[in-house]
Amino acid sequence: MSTAFKVSTIAEMMANGESPDILFWVGCSGSFDDRAKKITKAVAKILHHCNVKFAVLGAEESCTGDPAKRAGNEFTFQMQAMMNIQVLDAYAVKKIVTACPHCFNTLKNEYPELGGNYEVIHHTQLIQDLINQGKLGLEGSQTYKGKKITFHDPCYLGRANDVYEAPRVLIEKLDAELIEMKRCKTTGLCCGAGGAQMFKEAEKGNKEINVERTEDALETNASIIATGCPFCNTMMTDGVKNFNKEQDIQVLDIAELIANAADL
Amino acid sequence: MSIIIFSILFCVGFYFFSKNILQVRTNILLGKDIDRIDNASERWKTMALVALGQKKMFTRPIPALLHLCLYAAFVITQIELIEIFTDGFTNSHRFFHSFLGGFYTFMISFIEILSVLALVGTVAFLSRRNLLKLPRLNMKELSGWPKKDANLILIMEIVLVTFIFTMNGADEAILKDQGGSYRFVLSSFISPLIFEGMNLHTLHIFEQIGWWGHLVMVFTFLNYLPYSKHLHILLAFPNTYYSNLDKKGKFTNLSSVTEEVKKMMDPTIDPFAATENEGEIPPRFGAKDVTDLTWKNLLDAYTCTECGRCTSSCPANQTGKLLSPRKIIMDTRDRLVELGEGIRKNGKEYTDGKSLLGDYITEEEIWACTSCNACVQECPVNIDPLSIIVDLRRYLVMEESKMPTELTGMLTNIENNGAPWQFSPADRGNWINE
């Protein structure tokens, strides 16, 4: 299923003499991972529906360097950062939205010192703004009404950047029942993917971190585990499979919940 | 005579205390510089809330309340200590009593109540450690000295409080003999139970035991601090003042790397041209030993209370991995003490062939970290174990090219095709039409 509308790259847009109000930074996971691509599409649909003039970098986007930095390779990180900054500055990008807390954190906090100064927001924050501005209405939506939803805080959105409210406000807008896990917000447990763990086997231990975290989620008896990070999504999905619960419990990004509820 | 003994004790006590503290300071300054003096108002605020106000303690209410008893008692008892010092130097007895009158009674009574609460807190802390065997207070990194240290402090606290009550109780009995009373809320009540029927001479001896005992304990405490996790009672304040005020997700950008990368990316710079710093040994990337860390990392190490809140919230530790952020901090302190001692004896160039990474902390530990910041969030005195872990990784990866093989692959992919996986950049937009 392709998007029913055209998503322009910033190069195409500029060629038409236009410039976007916001750049959608898709991220590596959102570009290449089949599950994460669905999240990307949901974000694009929401932006399109709300008439946000947005563009993507397309082939000109490159890894922010987050996994390299967390793995300790500052060289690779800074090379990536400088190249990305050159591209972003060439297009005079001012504002960026990303659907990945790792890209969000890196672009927002670590690029400025290297010369990249942009206003960077996470997609949950942007969607909250769009609803507040009346551009996106969810009134009367039945899709998730009364459903039990729990929210898993991505470390790089929550503790790392103190964004706890935006995703929760959005779940409430769905008219759903938000059930917190025993460890949430500042005390939320990691899904196990951060710090470049996503790309390696876990060190020797007696349990996988995502299994430990999925147990927290199962305890809430929620039918949906919502999150706001493609890596958390992978880890929680695997965790749910580990308990053979994939028939009962869905793992969805906030953007997907909103797009579904708004029937986009 | 007693003025002389007192003065000697006072001077010797403070001399060794200052010497120890200066040694700690010298060791901390072995670390690299980092800018933590901006934004003074925010820093004072953080210190007031986190150290003075014990804000982060209260995420766990039971130990927080117990600790508050000890903390408040300690702070308020300093008033009594000031009087003891004054009495010592002037050879007087309860110097403040004569001109504070009723307020004096109130003050000492208040101290007495807090001291009893502190006693309750201490006993509770002891039982949490030794009877209830709380997991976070009995992990393997605490075996040996750390456990003994913790118990010793608590026992010293009990002895100290006992001296206070011995002194006040005996004093009450002495005054009662003359038909008066200080009307101290607790000791006026306890005194008859213990000191009833003793002659004045014996009472005076008890009073002196209490007075000198308190004094000796204070100096013992003071000089014990630098060897103990109890140093936190002083360092919690500067350590929270110098907290990281940035977002926790923001890792430092190594400026030495920035220079190199700029050179590589700027076609106008000849990469083989001589630079101004020719001949200088370039700084090591990342950290292999404590001297590669920042002074704030080292201040962190001395401040740690070994409470284990970090470790008990660590996802890696909870799932049986070797990593324990508390151990990272304790290792850093132990190594710093060891290296500092060597440098003190043998001069600045001293090396012992050992290092923090390898001899204290293993690679397996640091590769288990998810950089989730739970440890940083939890620490009641704003210690940052994660920044040490990251600096150790940087050393391994950039200086020794040592890392789990999958990470080598991931890094190669980023370098070759701009993504951690093997996908072509040309396919980035495929989702649009799929």
Ligand code: HEM
């Ligand atoms: C200034 C007077 C203070 C005194 C007399 C004091 C005393 C103590 C004692 C005796 C313990 C040991 C408890 C045990 O071993 O189980 C302790 C632990 C601790 N102290 Fe303090 N402290 C003081 C100040 C502070 C400050 C300013 C902080 C900053 C928040 C702090 C944070 C802690 C923490 C986090 C622990 C570990 C408690 C736990 O197990 O959860 N202390 N303190």
Ligand code: SF4
């Ligand atoms: S940042 Fe690393 S050490 Fe700290 S709690 Fe998370 S996994 Fe553990």
Ligand code: SF4
């Ligand atoms: S680093 Fe902080 S949380 Fe961890 S043991 Fe030390 S004082 Fe406690």
